[in-house]
Amino acid sequence: MKAWQEALLAWYRQNARLLPWRGEKDPYRILVSEVLLQQTRVEQAIPYYRRFLERFPTLKALREASLEEVLKVWQGAGYYRRAVNLHRLAQRVEELPPSFAELKGLPGLGPYTAAAVASIAFGERVAAVDGNVRRVLSRLFAQESPKEKELFALAQGLLPADVDPGTWNQALMELGAVVCLPKNPRCPNCPLAAFCQGKGDWGRYPLPRRRKAPEERLMALVLLGRKGVHLERLQGRFQGLYGVPLFPPEELSRREAAFGVRSFPLGEVRHALTHRRLLVEVRGALWPGEGEDPWKRPLPKLMEKVLRKALPLLAHEGVVSLPDAEAHGVKPL
Ligand code: SF4
Secondary structure, three states: OOHHHHHHHHHHHHHOOOOOOOOOOOHHHHHHHHHHHHHOOHHHHHHHHHHHHHHOOOHHHHHHOOHHHHHHHHOOOOOOHHHHHHHHHHHHOOOOOOOHHHHOOOOOOOHHHHHHHHHHHHOOOOOOOOHHHHHHHHHHOOOOOOOHHHHHHHHHHHOOOOOOHHHHHHHHHHHHHHOOOOOOOOHHHOOOHHHOOOHHHHHHOOOOOOOOOOEEEEEEEEEEOOOOEOOEEOOHHHOOOEEOOEEOHHHHHHHHHHHOOOOEEEEEEEEEOOOOEEEEEEEEEEOOOOOEOHHHOOOOHHHHHHHHHOHHHHHHOOOOOHHHHHHOOOOOO
Protein backbone atom coordinates (compact mmCIF):
# COMPACT_ATOMS: atom_id res chain seq x y z
CA MET A 1 0.00 0.00 0.00
CA LYS A 2 1.27 3.49 -0.84
CA ALA A 3 1.93 6.12 1.83
CA TRP A 4 -1.02 8.31 0.75
CA GLN A 5 -3.37 5.34 0.96
CA GLU A 6 -2.19 4.55 4.48
CA ALA A 7 -2.59 8.23 5.42
CA LEU A 8 -6.15 8.27 4.09
CA LEU A 9 -7.15 5.10 5.93
CA ALA A 10 -5.58 6.27 9.20
CA TRP A 11 -7.45 9.57 8.87
CA TYR A 12 -10.72 7.74 8.13
CA ARG A 13 -10.37 5.42 11.13
CA GLN A 14 -10.04 8.44 13.41
CA ASN A 15 -12.36 10.92 11.75
CA ALA A 16 -15.23 9.09 10.08
CA ARG A 17 -18.52 10.69 11.07
CA LEU A 18 -20.80 8.51 13.16
CA LEU A 19 -23.69 7.91 10.78
CA PRO A 20 -26.54 5.44 11.30
CA TRP A 21 -25.46 3.34 8.31
CA ARG A 22 -21.75 3.30 9.25
CA GLY A 23 -20.62 -0.29 9.87
CA GLU A 24 -23.88 -1.59 8.41
CA LYS A 25 -23.57 -4.89 6.50
CA ASP A 26 -27.19 -5.53 5.56
CA PRO A 27 -27.30 -4.89 1.77
CA TYR A 28 -30.88 -3.61 1.85
CA ARG A 29 -30.15 -1.03 4.54
CA ILE A 30 -27.00 0.05 2.71
CA LEU A 31 -29.02 0.38 -0.47
CA VAL A 32 -31.60 2.61 1.24
CA SER A 33 -28.87 4.87 2.63
CA GLU A 34 -27.11 5.11 -0.73
CA VAL A 35 -30.31 5.85 -2.62
CA LEU A 36 -31.20 8.59 -0.15
CA LEU A 37 -27.72 10.08 -0.35
CA GLN A 38 -27.86 10.25 -4.15
CA GLN A 39 -29.65 13.58 -3.94
CA THR A 40 -30.08 14.42 -0.28
CA ARG A 41 -27.51 15.86 2.10
CA VAL A 42 -26.41 13.60 4.96
CA GLU A 43 -28.06 15.60 7.76
CA GLN A 44 -31.36 15.68 5.88
CA ALA A 45 -31.13 12.01 4.88
CA ILE A 46 -30.76 10.63 8.43
CA PRO A 47 -34.39 11.09 9.61
CA TYR A 48 -35.71 9.71 6.30
CA TYR A 49 -33.38 6.73 6.56
CA ARG A 50 -34.71 5.94 10.04
CA ARG A 51 -38.33 6.54 9.10
CA PHE A 52 -38.11 4.45 5.94
CA LEU A 53 -36.47 1.48 7.65
CA GLU A 54 -38.79 1.62 10.61
CA ARG A 55 -41.76 1.28 8.28
CA PHE A 56 -40.08 -1.04 5.72
CA PRO A 57 -37.37 -2.92 7.65
CA THR A 58 -36.80 -5.51 4.92
CA LEU A 59 -37.07 -5.85 1.17
CA LYS A 60 -40.07 -8.10 1.80
CA ALA A 61 -41.85 -5.41 3.83
CA LEU A 62 -41.20 -2.94 1.02
CA ARG A 63 -42.48 -5.42 -1.56
CA GLU A 64 -45.74 -5.90 0.34
CA ALA A 65 -46.41 -2.17 0.73
CA SER A 66 -48.37 -0.14 -1.82
CA LEU A 67 -46.52 2.46 -3.87
CA GLU A 68 -48.66 5.16 -2.33
CA GLU A 69 -47.59 4.10 1.18
CA VAL A 70 -43.95 4.14 0.14
CA LEU A 71 -44.28 7.60 -1.37
CA LYS A 72 -46.02 8.89 1.73
CA VAL A 73 -43.09 7.75 3.91
CA TRP A 74 -40.64 9.26 1.39
CA GLN A 75 -42.56 12.53 1.37
CA GLY A 76 -40.28 15.51 1.90
CA ALA A 77 -37.08 13.72 0.86
CA GLY A 78 -37.71 14.81 -2.75
CA TYR A 79 -36.66 13.14 -6.01
CA TYR A 80 -39.51 10.64 -5.76
CA ARG A 81 -38.27 8.61 -8.70
CA ARG A 82 -35.89 7.06 -6.14
CA ALA A 83 -38.73 5.74 -4.01
CA VAL A 84 -40.62 4.47 -7.07
CA ASN A 85 -37.48 2.61 -8.17
CA LEU A 86 -36.89 1.10 -4.72
CA HIS A 87 -40.45 -0.18 -4.76
CA ARG A 88 -40.00 -1.60 -8.29
CA LEU A 89 -36.74 -3.23 -7.26
CA ALA A 90 -38.48 -4.92 -4.33
CA GLN A 91 -40.99 -6.44 -6.79
CA ARG A 92 -38.17 -7.58 -9.07
CA VAL A 93 -35.86 -9.49 -6.68
CA GLU A 94 -36.36 -11.57 -3.51
CA GLU A 95 -32.93 -10.57 -2.21
CA LEU A 96 -30.28 -8.18 -3.45
CA PRO A 97 -27.83 -10.12 -5.64
CA PRO A 98 -24.28 -10.22 -4.24
CA SER A 99 -22.36 -8.83 -7.22
CA PHE A 100 -21.75 -5.49 -8.91
CA ALA A 101 -22.67 -6.92 -12.33
CA GLU A 102 -26.06 -8.15 -11.15
CA LEU A 103 -26.85 -5.13 -9.01
CA LYS A 104 -26.13 -2.69 -11.81
CA GLY A 105 -29.21 -2.31 -13.93
CA LEU A 106 -31.73 -3.08 -11.18
CA PRO A 107 -34.26 -0.22 -10.95
CA GLY A 108 -32.51 2.92 -9.71
CA LEU A 109 -29.05 1.36 -9.43
CA GLY A 110 -26.45 3.02 -11.61
CA PRO A 111 -22.76 2.09 -11.50
CA TYR A 112 -22.08 4.15 -8.38
CA THR A 113 -24.87 2.74 -6.18
CA ALA A 114 -24.27 -0.81 -7.41
CA ALA A 115 -20.56 -0.47 -6.59
CA ALA A 116 -21.27 1.01 -3.16
CA VAL A 117 -23.61 -1.86 -2.22
CA ALA A 118 -21.35 -4.54 -3.75
CA SER A 119 -18.24 -3.27 -1.98
CA ILE A 120 -19.72 -2.33 1.41
CA ALA A 121 -22.18 -5.21 1.85
CA PHE A 122 -20.46 -7.99 -0.10
CA GLY A 123 -16.80 -6.95 0.00
CA GLU A 124 -16.46 -6.99 -3.79
CA ARG A 125 -13.35 -5.21 -5.09
CA VAL A 126 -15.08 -2.55 -7.11
CA ALA A 127 -14.54 1.22 -6.94
CA ALA A 128 -17.54 3.43 -6.13
CA VAL A 129 -17.11 6.78 -7.87
CA ASP A 130 -19.57 9.45 -6.75
CA GLY A 131 -19.21 13.22 -7.01
CA ASN A 132 -17.01 13.33 -3.90
CA VAL A 133 -14.61 10.70 -5.18
CA ARG A 134 -14.52 12.37 -8.59
CA ARG A 135 -13.47 15.64 -6.96
CA VAL A 136 -10.85 14.08 -4.66
CA LEU A 137 -9.21 12.05 -7.42
CA SER A 138 -9.32 14.92 -9.92
CA ARG A 139 -7.48 17.15 -7.45
CA LEU A 140 -5.12 14.50 -6.15
CA PHE A 141 -3.94 13.69 -9.69
CA ALA A 142 -4.54 17.17 -11.19
CA GLN A 143 -7.08 15.99 -13.78
CA GLU A 144 -9.14 18.83 -15.25
CA SER A 145 -11.87 16.97 -17.09
CA PRO A 146 -11.53 13.26 -16.51
CA LYS A 147 -14.00 11.13 -18.47
CA GLU A 148 -16.24 8.84 -16.44
CA LYS A 149 -14.60 5.69 -17.79
CA GLU A 150 -11.08 6.96 -17.14
CA LEU A 151 -11.98 7.99 -13.65
CA PHE A 152 -13.52 4.61 -12.89
CA ALA A 153 -10.43 2.84 -14.26
CA LEU A 154 -8.19 5.08 -12.16
CA ALA A 155 -10.27 4.48 -9.02
CA GLN A 156 -10.37 0.75 -9.69
CA GLY A 157 -6.57 0.66 -10.01
CA LEU A 158 -6.20 2.50 -6.70
CA LEU A 159 -8.11 -0.06 -4.62
CA PRO A 160 -5.50 -1.37 -2.18
CA ALA A 161 -5.10 -5.15 -2.30
CA ASP A 162 -5.24 -5.85 1.42
CA VAL A 163 -7.98 -3.47 2.57
CA ASP A 164 -11.72 -4.04 2.71
CA PRO A 165 -12.95 -2.31 -0.48
CA GLY A 166 -16.06 -0.98 1.24
CA THR A 167 -13.91 0.77 3.85
CA TRP A 168 -11.62 2.17 1.16
CA ASN A 169 -14.51 3.52 -0.91
CA GLN A 170 -16.10 5.11 2.13
CA ALA A 171 -12.78 6.69 3.18
CA LEU A 172 -12.42 8.42 -0.19
CA MET A 173 -16.05 9.57 -0.14
CA GLU A 174 -15.73 10.81 3.43
CA LEU A 175 -12.67 12.88 2.57
CA GLY A 176 -14.60 14.50 -0.27
CA ALA A 177 -17.61 15.11 1.98
CA VAL A 178 -15.84 16.78 4.90
CA VAL A 179 -12.34 17.91 3.82
CA CYS A 180 -11.97 18.17 0.05
CA LEU A 181 -15.08 20.36 -0.23
CA PRO A 182 -16.22 21.71 -3.60
CA LYS A 183 -15.75 25.41 -2.79
CA ASN A 184 -13.33 25.68 0.14
CA PRO A 185 -11.29 22.51 0.54
CA ARG A 186 -9.54 22.28 3.89
CA CYS A 187 -6.12 21.55 2.44
CA PRO A 188 -4.15 22.44 5.60
CA ASN A 189 -6.12 19.75 7.49
CA CYS A 190 -6.07 17.18 4.71
CA PRO A 191 -4.23 13.88 5.25
CA LEU A 192 -3.38 13.87 1.54
CA ALA A 193 -1.97 17.41 1.37
CA ALA A 194 1.61 16.17 1.03
CA PHE A 195 0.63 13.98 -1.93
CA CYS A 196 -1.90 16.19 -3.71
CA GLN A 197 -0.92 17.55 -7.13
CA GLY A 198 -3.87 19.92 -7.42
CA LYS A 199 -4.04 21.53 -4.00
CA GLY A 200 -2.49 24.88 -4.99
CA ASP A 201 -5.01 25.29 -7.77
CA TRP A 202 -7.91 23.15 -6.60
CA GLY A 203 -10.54 25.28 -8.40
CA ARG A 204 -9.37 23.84 -11.74
CA TYR A 205 -9.98 20.23 -10.71
CA PRO A 206 -12.38 19.13 -11.94
CA LEU A 207 -13.67 21.88 -14.22
CA PRO A 208 -17.45 22.40 -13.92
CA ARG A 209 -19.39 20.27 -16.38
CA ARG A 210 -22.58 22.21 -16.92
CA ARG A 211 -23.80 25.75 -16.82
CA LYS A 212 -26.82 26.51 -14.68
CA ALA A 213 -30.07 25.83 -16.51
CA PRO A 214 -32.18 28.94 -17.21
CA GLU A 215 -35.22 29.47 -15.00
CA GLU A 216 -38.46 28.14 -16.44
CA ARG A 217 -41.75 29.95 -15.67
CA LEU A 218 -44.82 27.90 -14.79
CA MET A 219 -48.17 28.51 -13.14
CA ALA A 220 -49.88 26.48 -10.43
CA LEU A 221 -53.63 26.75 -9.92
CA VAL A 222 -54.96 26.07 -6.41
CA LEU A 223 -58.67 25.43 -6.84
CA LEU A 224 -60.63 25.60 -3.60
CA GLY A 225 -63.71 23.43 -3.67
CA ARG A 226 -66.32 22.69 -0.98
CA LYS A 227 -64.22 20.02 0.75
CA GLY A 228 -60.70 21.08 -0.10
CA VAL A 229 -58.27 21.47 -2.94
CA HIS A 230 -58.58 19.98 -6.40
CA LEU A 231 -55.70 17.49 -6.80
CA GLU A 232 -54.61 15.55 -9.84
CA ARG A 233 -52.48 12.44 -10.11
CA LEU A 234 -49.13 13.56 -11.46
CA GLN A 235 -47.24 11.90 -14.30
CA GLY A 236 -43.61 11.62 -15.42
CA ARG A 237 -41.01 12.16 -12.73
CA PHE A 238 -43.76 12.68 -10.12
CA GLN A 239 -45.68 9.56 -11.05
CA GLY A 240 -47.71 8.22 -8.13
CA LEU A 241 -47.82 11.60 -6.37
CA TYR A 242 -50.50 14.27 -6.32
CA GLY A 243 -50.59 17.98 -6.99
CA VAL A 244 -52.54 20.95 -8.28
CA PRO A 245 -52.56 21.75 -12.02
CA LEU A 246 -49.16 23.03 -13.16
CA PHE A 247 -48.76 24.45 -16.65
CA PRO A 248 -47.03 27.08 -18.82
CA PRO A 249 -48.39 30.65 -18.30
CA GLU A 250 -49.94 30.83 -21.79
CA GLU A 251 -52.40 28.06 -20.80
CA LEU A 252 -53.94 30.06 -17.95
CA SER A 253 -57.10 31.27 -19.68
CA ARG A 254 -57.80 27.84 -21.17
CA ARG A 255 -57.38 26.20 -17.74
CA GLU A 256 -59.57 28.81 -16.03
CA ALA A 257 -62.27 28.29 -18.64
CA ALA A 258 -62.10 24.51 -18.21
CA PHE A 259 -62.76 24.87 -14.46
CA GLY A 260 -65.15 27.82 -14.81
CA VAL A 261 -63.09 30.10 -12.52
CA ARG A 262 -61.19 33.40 -12.52
CA SER A 263 -57.98 33.10 -10.52
CA PHE A 264 -55.94 35.62 -8.54
CA PRO A 265 -52.24 35.64 -7.67
CA LEU A 266 -51.00 34.25 -4.32
CA GLY A 267 -47.25 34.59 -4.76
CA GLU A 268 -44.29 32.84 -6.33
CA VAL A 269 -42.16 29.83 -5.41
CA ARG A 270 -38.77 28.80 -6.75
CA HIS A 271 -37.81 25.16 -7.02
CA ALA A 272 -34.84 23.29 -8.46
CA LEU A 273 -35.17 19.87 -10.10
CA THR A 274 -32.22 17.82 -11.36
CA HIS A 275 -31.78 19.68 -14.63
CA ARG A 276 -34.39 22.42 -14.34
CA ARG A 277 -34.96 25.51 -12.25
CA LEU A 278 -38.58 26.54 -11.89
CA LEU A 279 -40.22 29.84 -11.01
CA VAL A 280 -43.85 29.04 -10.30
CA GLU A 281 -46.55 31.69 -10.00
CA VAL A 282 -49.15 30.33 -7.59
CA ARG A 283 -52.73 31.38 -8.33
CA GLY A 284 -55.88 30.58 -6.40
CA ALA A 285 -59.58 30.44 -7.20
CA LEU A 286 -62.84 29.44 -5.51
CA TRP A 287 -64.23 26.52 -7.43
CA PRO A 288 -67.69 24.90 -7.39
CA GLY A 289 -66.29 21.31 -7.26
CA GLU A 290 -65.52 19.18 -4.18
CA GLY A 291 -61.74 18.89 -3.69
CA GLU A 292 -59.98 17.08 -0.85
CA ASP A 293 -57.55 17.53 2.03
CA PRO A 294 -54.20 17.87 0.27
CA TRP A 295 -52.09 16.87 3.29
CA LYS A 296 -53.52 13.32 3.22
CA ARG A 297 -51.90 12.63 -0.16
CA PRO A 298 -48.22 12.09 -1.05
CA LEU A 299 -47.03 15.40 -2.49
CA PRO A 300 -43.74 16.29 -4.15
CA LYS A 301 -41.78 19.04 -2.45
CA LEU A 302 -42.71 21.50 -5.19
CA MET A 303 -46.42 20.99 -4.45
CA GLU A 304 -45.85 21.39 -0.73
CA LYS A 305 -44.28 24.76 -1.45
CA VAL A 306 -47.15 25.73 -3.75
CA LEU A 307 -49.77 24.75 -1.17
CA ARG A 308 -47.91 26.54 1.58
CA LYS A 309 -48.11 29.69 -0.54
CA ALA A 310 -51.85 29.14 -0.72
CA LEU A 311 -52.24 28.54 3.02
CA PRO A 312 -53.66 32.00 3.85
CA LEU A 313 -56.44 31.32 1.35
CA LEU A 314 -56.96 27.74 2.58
CA ALA A 315 -57.16 28.94 6.19
CA HIS A 316 -59.52 31.75 5.26
CA GLU A 317 -61.87 29.33 3.53
CA GLY A 318 -61.67 26.80 6.37
CA VAL A 319 -59.89 24.09 4.32
CA VAL A 320 -57.14 24.00 6.94
CA SER A 321 -57.63 25.25 10.47
CA LEU A 322 -56.03 28.54 11.35
CA PRO A 323 -53.79 26.95 14.03
CA ASP A 324 -52.50 24.50 11.38
CA ALA A 325 -51.81 27.36 9.03
CA GLU A 326 -50.19 29.44 11.75
CA ALA A 327 -47.91 26.50 12.54
CA HIS A 328 -46.61 27.05 9.00
CA GLY A 329 -46.00 30.72 9.77
CA VAL A 330 -49.17 32.02 8.10
CA LYS A 331 -50.88 35.17 9.37
CA PRO A 332 -54.71 35.37 9.17
CA LEU A 333 -56.06 37.36 6.20
S1 SF4 B 1 -4.99 18.68 -0.36
FE1 SF4 B 1 -6.79 19.95 -0.69
S2 SF4 B 1 -7.34 19.65 -2.83
FE2 SF4 B 1 -5.90 18.01 -2.28
S3 SF4 B 1 -7.22 16.30 -1.68
FE3 SF4 B 1 -6.72 17.42 0.18
S4 SF4 B 1 -8.39 18.90 0.46
FE4 SF4 B 1 -8.48 18.14 -1.66
